[in-house]
Amino acid sequence: MKELVVISGKGGTGKTSVVAALASLAGRCVLVDCDVDAADLHLIFEPKVIRREDFTGGGKARIKPGHCTACGKCEELCRFDAIYFDGPGNGRVSRTFRVEATACEGCGVCADYCAENAIEFAPAICGQWFVSETRCGPMVHAKLGIAAENSGKLVTQVRRTAQQVALNQGLKLILCDGSPGIGCPVIASLTGASLALFVVEPTVSGLHDFCRVAQLAARLDVPGLLAVNKADLNEDIAEELEATAVKHAIVLAGRIPYDREVTRAQIARKTVVEASDGPAARGIRQVWSVVEEQLRVCAASQASGLVQVVNPRDKQVLALKP
Amino acid sequence: MRIAIASGKGGTGKTTVATNLAQVAATDGRAAAYLDCDVEEPNGHLFLKPAIQRQQSIDKLLPMVDLDRCTFCGRCSQVCRYGAIACVGKQVLIFAELCHSCGGCVLACPADALREVPKPIGELRLGMAGPIRFIEGRLNVGEAMSLPAIRAVKAASAQADLTILDCPPGTSCPVIESIRGSDLVLLVTEPTPFGLNDLKLAVEMLRALKLSLAVVLNRCDIGDDQVRQYCTSQRIAILAEIADDRAVAEAYSRGQLACVAVPSFAGRIRSLLNRLPNGAAR
Secondary structure, eight states, X not given: OEEEEEEOSSSSSSHHHHHHXXXXXXXXXXXXXXXXXSOOTHHHHOOEEEEEEEEEEEEEEEEOGGGOOOOOHHHHHOSSSOEEEEEOOXXXXXXXXXXXXXXXXXXXXXXXXXXXXXXXXXXXXXXXXXXXXXXXXXXXXXXXXXXXXXHHHHHHHHHHHHHHHHHHHTOOEEEEXXXXXXXXXXXXXXXXXXXXXXXXXXXXXXXXXXXXXXXXXXXXXXXXEEEEETGGGOHHHHHHHHHHXXXXXXEEEEEEOOOTHHHHHHHTTOOHHHHOOSHHHXXXXXXXXXXXXXXXXXXXXXXXXXXXXXXXXXXXXXXEEO | OEEEEXXXXXXXXXXXXXXXXXXXXXXXXXXXXXXXXOOSSOOHHHHHOOEEEEEEEEEEEEEEEOTTTOOOOOHHHHHOTTOOEEEETTEEEEOGGGOOOOOHHHHHOTTOOEEEEEEEEEXXXXXXXXXXXXXXXXXXXXXXXXXXXXXXXXXXXXXXSEEEXXXXXXXXXHHHHHHTTOSEEEEEEOSSHHHHHHHHHHHHHHHHTTXXXXXXXXXXXXXXXXXXXXXXXXXXXXXXXXXXXXXXXXXXXXXXXXXXXXXXXXXXXXXHHHHSSSOOBO
């Protein structure tokens, strides 16, 4: 079983459109939306939900106004500025303390040190995750609650479920749509993955953010491939991106030209390759052929205990990773 | 006036709107500050090209154990809700990436064997981009938690006539931390199904936080009419519609401020700036 994670550093570079198109080229595979706080993949696949589970994150504190004596100990101890002195009065005091749930990080210190035992501390449901069926195979996705935290843990939950689904159904490929950035959800998406596909735009910010997320992937020992999206926007930076990739032993998977068909396909709820055979669709087909080859290489070398990173342009072995 | 520029979906033009707003406001003689709260991928500096005057480490506090005092009672690991400290036999293990620096273990230690020490997780960079006050937080690669870095950026901000906070994408904790305390949140979006879906999530989040919001519709001619219909039905003001323009995209790709490279774009941003104090829906 291979897990391909599509990632970018910068947001809005086309990760979801590329994942959707790859899914329609890959045959039946497990689709995963790891971008749990702004999930969009379901808009293309209109999944039929077959399993729905609550996701329980860390605890949250809540002050019972009737018990609060307004001593202020909780406010003094809270490191997250989550305690406000604007709760309702209770006969003994005219104002009580209140925990702002969106700021509470769930450390429980306030509850531990409240002399009146006025603070409840209980796990909170902070989202839902789903196993669904789509036209390209099963899909595991999630919806984080409004203003909820813990997206890294939810990403891990979603990935684990996808691995289980792949095992149960004998599917060889898990295709993950990642989130932007380099923080907690991205680390949770990349850790232990077989391959990362970086979808990057040829802009100064695309390059800057790619360097950071590529560094992260290298640290986590995940071999990578680069696809330059909207590649014709700036040829010079497209080349700089590819040179940077080669320097970091990242395989060049190809260029995808800017194409208005990508937006049109999205509006029609189709993948780009389902909707057109234009420049972007052809670019993505090319990217898929390189990705497929890399998945084979990493399957073969996994058998021998090594992952071979090959540059597809000259077939030169760039690196061997244990 | 503190204006947060956020979006839900990534790549809709937050940094473009934020940097150009700061630039146009400064050109018009207003005291402007630009805060890059997207500490995972800070990009504002690529366009504003600030002269950095001061750099300082952003630290997170981590517990450190004094093994001469520790009785290995395990109290610290019992109270830690994050599983960030474990007492195993005659060893205390601290998992830095899980620690939220709440201080709970230090408070709980009966032997007074724990104290907190700072660990660098990023860098705060302060400077001037012409007349614009520039502050950026930059998380080190490999660090999972961005909130302390975002707090450091906000704590460093000085008074200004107009403070622009360039926020990270998404709808969870880093965004919430960035927008908290803003007078208005401008949601930059695109007229596409993805743009609409993520806009709805962002609006729900802002309503839960009781913050004022308005929308900027970027590349307003690339998709359909759904975002406009949604904004009308929700009584959300669209303060600007910006047409898709290859010249703007090319300027952006080179790291050039669009308001400098494309004069008509400056006009769009100026009219947005003039509409800012009013017209916001809750």
